[in-house]
């Protein structure tokens with residue numbers, strides 16, 4: 001109950017807490033349905049998720065252990081990208097226009113729905129159902145039409161972090177380097193920043209970047225589950241001064257971190273790097289949440305390039321924990337929820353799940369939002 005009304009009150013962005021951790025469960029795939037796989041994840045909106053784990057005793061008798069978690073918001077498989085956007089990302093867009101640095105991470109095992117959330121399901125541009133990137137761009141360009149924004153422009157960068165190295169997806173996957181300057185600002189030297197003026201242009205730029213992501217990764221004999229994809233939309237004043245920045249990070253598959261212990265050297269190195277960056281990320285978000293003076297952003301390339309998004313009261317971060325529904329994902333699902341739980345520890349009183357479990361299911365109130373919208377995505 002609380003969660004839905006909370007989300008509504010975040011619409012103006014100024015009341016948004018620094019960190020929000022939300023869970024999104026994906027639906028069963030056709031393949032899983034065909035295999036008659038069991039759904040072991042139950043979401044009790046607005047805040048509780050329960051995972052049923054099948055365990056075995058020493059005498060081989062089986063029993064079910066229930067794991068309860070409480071987050072800022074929990075969404076089951078019925079939520080569409082559009083409704084998820086309204087609840088989770090639109091408040092960030094609103095904060096962006098108040099001059100904030102806002103960040104949305106998608107965390108989870110490979111196949112849990114990170115890219116579906118960020119990019120939308122695959123399809124050609126024209127028929128594509130948009131994900132967070134384009135839904136946000138849609139609102140950003142609607143809000144840019146306001147007279148007060150006439151001296152501002154929008155720029156986009158799109159890059160990949162693979163094995164601790166940065167590759168510019170808008171420039172043929174060129175290797176670029178991050179440097180910390182004398183005033184301790186981190187800058188990526190030579191990274192393409194494309195000026196964009198419409199949602200259509202945003203879509204073209206993203207498609208362009210993704211095409212170079214695919215070819216680049218095939219050539220390197222790796223896949224997108226081993227890299228973090230970072231899409232940043234910056235609003236700058238005409239004099240070049242940064243006003244606000246929105247970052248979307250489609251993280252490497254969280255299970256890849258375990259490859260750190262693989263016998264193959266290359267896989268092991270990839271895994272170690274992913275492991276390091278996901279651990280550093282957790283620590284940086286925790287530092288932001290607890291308003292710590294020291295942010296351990298040097299712990300990985302990922303956290304280093306996001307340094308300015310982890311510091312100061314104006315930074316707003318949402319961590320989306322994407323999870324699969326089935327028994328075969330169960331171990332990874334629990335790992336994801338435990339990670340998310342550590343990113344932001346909710347206050348004690350929220351941890352008592354006995355009440356939330358008895359709540360009737362809430363439909364998300366997604367109609368109440370005030371940002372101006374263009375209609376280009378409606379009805380798709």
Ligand code: ADP
Pocket residue numbers: 025026027029077108109110111112113114115116117121122225322
């Ligand atoms: P990840 O990026 O985490 O590896 P994907 O986003 O590629 O995972 O999702 C894996 C598959 O599941 C894709 O075919 C995707 O379209 C589908 N999928 C994921 N989330 C959803 C959802 N919420 N609704 C419908 N299909 C989904």
Ligand code: MG
Pocket residue numbers: 111114115116224225250
């Ligand atoms: Mg993906």
